[in-house]
Amino acid sequence: MIGQPFIVLNTIDSTNNYAMAQVNEGHVTAGTTWFAMEQTAGKAQRGKQWHSPPGENLMMTTLLEPKMLALSHQFVLSASIALAAYDFFSAYAGDETCIKWSNDLYWRDRKAGGILIENVLRGGSWQYAIVGIGININQVQFPPYLPNPVSLRHITGREWDAIELAHVLCSCIQQRMELLFPANAETILEEYKSRLFRWQRPGLYRQGDDYFEATIRDVLPDGKLVLEKNGGNITVGFGEVEFVITR
Incomplete structure (x- = not known):
């Protein structure tokens, strides 16, 4: 227990x-x-x-x-x-x-x-x-x-x-x-x-020096995140992308 x-x-x-x-x-x-x-x-x-x-x-x-x-x-x-x-x-x-x-x-x-x-x-x-x-x-x-x-x-x-x-x-x-x-x-x-934050909703992200808007479309069985960016999908692993919080 x-x-x-x-x-x-x-x-x-x-x-x-x-x-x-x-x-x-x-x-x-x-x-x-x-x-x-x-x-x-x-x-x-x-x-x-x-x-x-x-x-x-x-x-x-x-x-x-x-x-x-x-x-x-x-x-x-x-x-x-x-x-x-x-x-x-x-x-x-x-x-x-x-x-x-x-x-x-x-x-x-x-x-x-x-x-x-x-x-x-x-x-x-x-x-x-x-x-x-x-x-x-x-x-x-x-x-x-x-x-x-x-x-x-x-x-x-x-x-x-x-x-x-x-x-x-x-x-x-x-x-x-x-x-x-x-x-x-x-x-x-x-x-x-x-239950995901920003699930199927657009949000701001950062990858290296690149800031971009994307939408979470899927999470793969190995945990990788699938983002729709500029009409296409990209797949990122842990630590490869940062959620940018805007107020």
Whole structure:
């Protein structure tokens, strides 16, 4: 079961780093979840850091054992976790919640959270997925270099118990994991696409020094994004294109 055991850490560099160390020592089982009151070097995608004041937000890592999937289905797991985060956040923030490709949590056009999945391979097989999730819960002041942050407190106007909400998120992940089978891959991907930020709507993007308007037309089974640009389609991988937020 996801969240059993549920371990609260007062201060840690990164819950993902801590989980990886525990896996390497061989002292953990699938479902174990680590929640941090404070991270001194929280990890985000593409080597970025996740900054959060102590005790204000949801910062946790869950250890999954995706035996039911082949390595070629890694994006199905990523989509399922993104949908679990969507299930969780939309229950409190409402139907303006969405997923920004590939697995950021958005409300309207503002970032509420992110997901970082690191895989542990043994002998060519997929042993564990270390799933780190950070969601803004009670934070109201953000560093000025963050372009578009939002928290659940911003949206709802009230404070929340981040640990209590982390248990709710564990239940959402559990429900999604119970549906995670190769036979359901197409259904999962279709639901994922339907929850996407800017799905089938034009928006501004940047690729290198090139700014352009495009429309998301598809997400492929390997997670690559298909954009319609100037009447034709282009396919981009993770980190190859940036969503430009305009206000």
